[in-house]
Amino acid sequence: MHIPQEDLQDKLEATATDSVGLIDTETMTIGLKRYSKDAAKKKGSRKHTEDELYHIIGGAGRITVGDEVYSVTSGDLVYIEQGESHDIIEIHDELTVLKILTDKSAFN
Template sequence: MTHVSALDLLDRLNDENGNYAEVLDEGSMRVEIGRHAAGDAAPKNPHTEDELYYVVAGTGKVRVGDDVHTVEPGDTVFVERGLEHDFFAIEEDLVTLVVFADSSNPSSYSLRD
């Protein structure tokens, strides 16, 4: 069993350089927490795994392929492996929990800018 406090995750994110911190890596699943400041844009970052984003806090827009949606706390966004996607027009600091399915290929992490 793995138990992680959301407050501890946010503290860890504050202490690390970059926008993402790893929550867990358990074979076929990897989970990260990410944050992007208001006014920023997250670069397009296709991966070799399917991804699920859960919006914890903040508001903005997400582009997945050719589709664009507004996101707010409680929203989920599914991104099929290999599909370009990005967050942009971030109005309030955006915090997401990111679940990568089938993380058997660790080299996919190197695709993130």
């Protein structure tokens, strides 16, 4: 499967929600999510049972992972280990994130 970058944004624009699923297999889930400035106030800290990778494809903001705070902008990658607390705490511009969740145990 190949999805050109310009098609990613088109897929998100074509949906009535702020997210769209792209790939969902037994070992991996990939989706595109758009966060408005207000989303940082509503999201709250969370944990997942899978490892997670954020690829920031648009906008800028700040994300916490555990005790660390990262300023992020387009092109950045953020790795969140399984069970690690994380949150989007500030959004400077609308933030668009390609989210990849994977279960390492499925590869053993």
